[in-house]
Amino acid sequence: MLTHAERRRGIACGLTSFLGIALFAGAPIAVLLSWDVESTQTRLFTAYTWRILRFTLWQAVLSTTLSIAFAIPVALALARRPHFPGRLWIVRLMALPMGLPVLIGALGLIGIWGRQGIINSLLLKLGLEQPVSIYGLSGILLAHVFFNMPLAARLLLAALERLPAEYWLLSAGLGMKPLSVFRFIEWPAVQRVIPGIAGLIFMLCATSFTLVLVLGGGPAATTLEVAIYQSLRFDFDPPRAIALAFLQIGMTALILLVVITLFPALDDAGATAGRSTRRFDGRTLPALFWDVLVILLATAFLILPLASIVTAGLGANLWSLVTSAAFLRAARTSFAIALAAGLLTILVSLAIVAAREAVADMKRPGRTAKGFSALLGGTSYLVLLVPPVVLGTGWFLMLRPLGDVARFAPALVAAINALMALPFVMRVLAPAIETHRKRTGRLSASLGISGLSRLGRIDLPVLAKPLLTAFSFAMALSLGDLGAVALFGSSDLTTLPWLVYSRLSSYRTNDADGLALILGIICLGLAMLGTAGQREAKHG
Amino acid sequence: MADGIVLEKVELRLGTRDFRFDCALPAGAVTAVTGPSGSGKSTLLNLVAGFETPDRGRVVIAGDDATDKHPSERPVSLIFQDNNLFTHLDLFTNVGLGISPSLKLSAEDWKAISEALVRVGLGGFDKRMPGTLSGGERQRAAFARTLVRRKPVLLMDEPFAALDPGLRLSMANLLLDLHRETRNTVLIVTHDPDEVGRLAEHAVFIDHGRILLQAPAKEFLGRRDIPAIADFLSG
Numbered sequence: 001m002l003t004h005a006e007r008r009r010g011i012a013c014g015l016t017s018f019l020g021i022a023l024f025a026g027a028p029i030a031v032l033l034s035w036d037v038e039s040t041q042t043r044l045f046t047a048y049t050w051r052i053l054r055f056t057l058w059q060a061v062l063s064t065t066l067s068i069a070f071a072i073p074v075a076l077a078l079a080r081r082p083h084f085p086g087r088l089w090i091v092r093l094m095a096l097p098m099g100l101p102v103l104i105g106a107l108g109l110i111g112i113w114g115r116q117g118i119i120n121s122l123l124l125k126l127g128l129e130q131p132v133s134i135y136g137l138s139g140i141l142l143a144h145v146f147f148n149m150p151l152a153a154r155l156l157l158a159a160l161e162r163l164p165a166e167y168w169l170l171s172a173g174l175g176m177k178p179l180s181v182f183r184f185i186e187w188p189a190v191q192r193v194i195p196g197i198a199g200l201i202f203m204l205c206a207t208s209f210t211l212v213l214v215l216g217g218g219p220a221a222t223t224l225e226v227a228i229y230q231s232l233r234f235d236f237d238p239p240r241a242i243a244l245a246f247l248q249i250g251m252t253a254l255i256l257l258v259v260i261t262l263f264p265a266l267d268d269a270g271a272t273a274g275r276s277t278r279r280f281d282g283r284t285l286p287a288l289f290w291d292v293l294v295i296l297l298a299t300a301f302l303i304l305p306l307a308s309i310v311t312a313g314l315g316a317n318l319w320s321l322v323t324s325a326a327f328l329r330a331a332r333t334s335f336a337i338a339l340a341a342g343l344l345t346i347l348v349s350l351a352i353v354a355a356r357e358a359v360a361d362m363k364r365p366g367r368t369a370k371g372f373s374a375l376l377g378g379t380s381y382l383v384l385l386v387p388p389v390v391l392g393t394g395w396f397l398m399l400r401p402l403g404d405v406a407r408f409a410p411a412l413v414a415a416i417n418a419l420m421a422l423p424f425v426m427r428v429l430a431p432a433i434e435t436h437r438k439r440t441g442r443l444s445a446s447l448g449i450s451g452l453s454r455l456g457r458i459d460l461p462v463l464a465k466p467l468l469t470a471f472s473f474a475m476a477l478s479l480g481d482l483g484a485v486a487l488f489g490s491s492d493l494t495t496l497p498w499l500v501y502s503r504l505s506s507y508r509t510n511d512a513d514g515l516a517l518i519l520g521i522i523c524l525g526l527a528m529l530g531t532a533g534q535r536e537a538k539h540g
Numbered sequence: 541m542a543d544g545i546v547l548e549k550v551e552l553r554l555g556t557r558d559f560r561f562d563c564a565l566p567a568g569a570v571t572a573v574t575g576p577s578g579s580g581k582s583t584l585l586n587l588v589a590g591f592e593t594p595d596r597g598r599v600v601i602a603g604d605d606a607t608d609k610h611p612s613e614r615p616v617s618l619i620f621q622d623n624n625l626f627t628h629l630d631l632f633t634n635v636g637l638g639i640s641p642s643l644k645l646s647a648e649d650w651k652a653i654s655e656a657l658v659r660v661g662l663g664g665f666d667k668r669m670p671g672t673l674s675g676g677e678r679q680r681a682a683f684a685r686t687l688v689r690r691k692p693v694l695l696m697d698e699p700f701a702a703l704d705p706g707l708r709l710s711m712a713n714l715l716l717d718l719h720r721e722t723r724n725t726v727l728i729v730t731h732d733p734d735e736v737g738r739l740a741e742h743a744v745f746i747d748h749g750r751i752l753l754q755a756p757a758k759e760f761l762g763r764r765d766i767p768a769i770a771d772f773l774s775g
Contacts, residue, residue: 003610363593439623442591448612449641457643461628 003450007358014355014376017348021379024415025386028394029249032242035397043243053247056223059137059212060205063144064198070145071152071197074298076186077291078153079160080282084291090299091157094150096306099527101480102147102210103497104520107504107512108305109143109215110134111312118304139215144208148201150302159193160186165278172280181281199259206255207248207387209483214504224248225389229486232393245390252385260381313517321514330499337410337495338478341417345425345474346467348418352376352426353433380426388416392487409488413495416484421474428473432466468529476526480519544568544725545588545693550597552587559583559749565742567602567692570719570726572740572757574733576772580749581729582697588727589695590614602692602725612641616693617686621701624682625670631657631681632666638685649688656684660714676707683718694719696728700735712738733773737761745769 002010043049078087097105113119113134120131133139163185171181209225216222222230224244231241282291321327359365359373395412399405436459444454482497489498496519503512544567552559559580565571573581586592587599590611599607606614617638625634635653636643645653657663660680670678679699686694699715700708716739719726728739736743736757743760745753747768753760764770 440626442589442611442618442620443623443626445591445611446589446616446618447637447641448610449637450612453642457629457633457637458626 002358002361002445006450007361010354010358013351014358014372017351017355018372018376018379021348021383021419025383025391025419028391028398029386031394031398032245032390035242036239039239041243043239044246048240049243049247052222052224052227052244053251055221056206056251059140059144059221059223060202060208062137063141063148063205064202066141067145067148067201068152068194068198070149070298071156072190073294074149074153075156075160075190076182077294078157079186080279080287081291081295082279084295090295091154093299093302094154096524097147097150097302099476099524100306100520101482101497101523102208103214103482103500104309104480104516104523105147105305106143106211106214107312107500107516108309109139109146111308111513112304113139113142117308135215136218136221137216140208140212140221143211143215144201144205146301146305147211148204149298152197152201153298155193155197156190159189163189168279168281176281178281178287196259199255203252203255203259203384207252207384209387209389209486213482213486214501224251225387225483228389228393232396232487238393238397241393245393248387248390249385252387256381256384309513309517309520312513313520316510316514316517318514318518321511322518326494326499327496327515330494330496333410333493334479334495334497337414337417338475340411340414341421341478342471342474344414344418345421346429346471348422349380349425349429349470352380353430357433357437380422383419383422388420388481388483389487391416391419392484396487405488406490406492409485409490409493413484413488413493414478417478417481418474420481420484421477424477425470425474428466428470432463436462472526472529476523479526480523544602545727546598546600547584547587548598548600550587550594550599552583552592552594554583554592557749561587561751562597563744563751563754565725565727565744567725568723569741570716570728570739571742571744572736573727573729573744573746574731574736574772575746575752576768577731579746581731581746583749584744584746585695585697585727585729588614588693589616589618614693615691616695617689617691619679619682619686619694619696619699621698622675622678624685625678627670630667630669631662631673631684634670634681635685635688638689652688653684656687657681659687659718660684676703676711679703679711680714683714687718687722690722691724693725693727696726698729698731701730701732708735709738715739733761733775745772 078084078091081087084090111117113132115131115134117134123131132142134142167185171185176184206223207225208223209229212221212223212226213229216226224247228241228244228248231237231244282288356373356376359369362369365373392412395408396405399408399412402408440458440462444450444458449458479495480497482501485493485495485498486501489495489502494502496515500512500515500519503509503515545565547561547563550559550561557580561580561584573584575581583592587594588601590606590609590613593608597607598605602615604615625631626637629637632653633643635656636645636649639645639649639653654663654666657665660683662677662680662684665673665677665681670681673681682699700711703711712735715726715728728735730736730739740757743753743755743757744751745760745766745768752766752768753763755763760769761773764773
């Protein structure tokens with residue numbers, strides 16, 4: 001149904017994007033591969049790298065297990081109480097950590113669970129000598145649970161809410177006791193989605209950078225990503241960094257392979273205000289007490305660190321912070337990078353979608369065309385394979401002979417951010433465009449509406465919302481990201497997260513708190529703009 | 541017959557399904573394309589519209605070889621079961637796009653659009669959005685667009701299937717009225733024998749990707765000797 005010109009254009013755009021991505025991600029890997037091969041090989045499996053690999057996997061296993069273990073009772077309780085006061089807001093609260101820059105979340109956690117935080121003062125008062133430590137393994141686990149438990153709970157809740165309402169009527173009619181309801185109805189629903197959720201969280205935790213950098217970092221609590229960063233930034237030991245980078249790529253490849261092949265795709269549609277589901281179980285007082293306790297604890301666990309960010313941030317002299325030269329410069333840099341990253345991701349995504357559309361439109365696509373289409377579909381996920389720190393490392397080594405790396409750094413950071421956002425942006429844009437094409441493709445073709453006329457009159461008015469969603473999401477991701485900028489951050493290149501991090505490192509916590517509040521509000525605002533658009537798009 | 545629609549030894553394979561059509565549909569008449577679901581009714585329509593192109597054979601519309609032409613270059617107007625209107629554009633624009641895909645409209649075009657809307661019973665609805673209309677009104681708007689397009693062929697894929705029975709009747713009357721005015725060639729896909737009797741002068745019966753029968757509608761409706769047709773007619 002596409003005209004020949006449209007089809008050609010689509011393929012060309014897709015090819016360009018693919019080559020661009022392949023070059024951008026492939027070149028640094030090639031550099032890493034050829035760099036001082038011998039000394040890298042000897043560094044691949046030393047006692048040091050083993051220890052780091054082991055810790056990386058171990059903390060990811062623990063984080064995943066804990067996140068899901070805590071998420072299950074929360075999801076069950078929320079599903080059982082469709083009319084819990086403020087339930088909608090609690091479910092929304094659970095989406096917050098996803099949009100919060102990781103560094104900001106870490107600050108909030110330190111505020112609550114740190115040495116001076118309210119939890120430890122409480123425990124001290126109770127007479128406990130050894131308070132909870134926010135640093136090291138326990139801190140990393142705590143932070144990973146903070147970010148991933150709500151994600152898991154939302155996905156589990158969605159799975160429970162997808163159950164037909166008749167199930168609850170039936171179970172009540174059959175006189176099922178709570179244990180039977182759990183065994184025959186709730187658990188089977190939950191258990192179906194757990195592998196997918198676990199895979200996702202494991203991947204996030206195994207490649208976690210910022211949290212480990214801020215809360216771990218000592219030789220006993222370092223993940224591969226952070227170790228790569230430290231090898232380059234502090235010890236300047238490229239062979240070690242490269243060896244670690246290969247371990248990292250191998251590990252993520254393996255995890256990704258397992259996650260993609262074994263586990264079904266996740267869907268959080270349905271985690272909403274609770275349809276008019278009526279539950280007849282859990283009406284006893286102890287059950288009610290348990291559910292309320294679980295929901296309140298989970299809410300407090302999420303809300304306290306957020307509140308701490310706000311109160312600590314308000315304690316800083318916000319006005320002088322905002323007007324300071326350092327903030328203004330960092331804000332300008334951050335926004336320029338985020339804008340570039342957002343635009344780049346959108347353009348690349350559109351090109352990929354256009355190319356896949358062109359292939360799908362062919363009557364009998366050859367094997368090459370089909371392979372190309374599949375490759376393009378996979379590209380956005382392959383990006384997850386090569387973590388930002390590895391990309392940065394390769395480009396760092398590649399550009400160093402050409403002069404001051406800092407000169408190229410902003411463009412590099414923007415490109416890396418764009419790549420990181422690609423899978424998410426594709427998830428928003430691809431289905432939106434597909435639906436739009438299904439509705440209007442034949443009509444447009446039969447009326448001969450094509451080119452600019454179609455873009456302006458048919459496509460943009462409908463796709464503006466998902467485009468804006470994707471764009472604001474990509475911007476928020478870039479604005480809050482510390483991973484890509486960490487290698488290049490300097491007095492010449494300061495983004496807002498880098499400014500927060502360096503203030504934190506130099507113990508100017510007051511400034512860091514204030515900046516964190518501002519950055520948190522900006523990112524959450526952008527992310528919320530995104531999800532608001534998405535929700536409406538779903539109904540429309 | 542020369543300016544009707546001719547499918548000349550058309551062959552097409554879609555996935556595992558084969559289609560073979562060889563027929564000549566009369567000009568200036570309403571032809572019903574009918575058959576059980578999945579038989580290939582819509583595929584035949586798509587071949588004429590240009591959404592599918594044959595592997596072998598020719599598609600000739602109004603005397604012109606249209607085999608490899610893009611849908612927009614064929615002398616046809618289309619009405620689908622739904623999604624006939626762009627929901628984010630008002631009725632006037634939706635109808636206007638039928639005249640010019642870039643919406644470059646002359647003063648006469650403006651008048652023609654408003655008149656077409658009046659003709660289908662949607663006078664004054666120019667600024668209404670499709671979302672505010674009923675299903676029947678949306679199909680009327682699609683009719684208005686075919687009126688301003690002035691194409692010799694009108695292709696309809698189950699245009700009334702989503703409407704209530706009563707509405708189906710009044711829409712059928714509208715279609716016949718407009719057909720009498722324009723004398724265009726109409727191809728309508730339907731799986732409803734009543735609709736064949738109500739609307740069509742000719743009928744084409746398709747089963748498993750082949751044309752089993754081409755006949756005047758009256759004759760088709762009386763045939764009981766072909767089992768597939770007998771099954772279809774008895775519902």
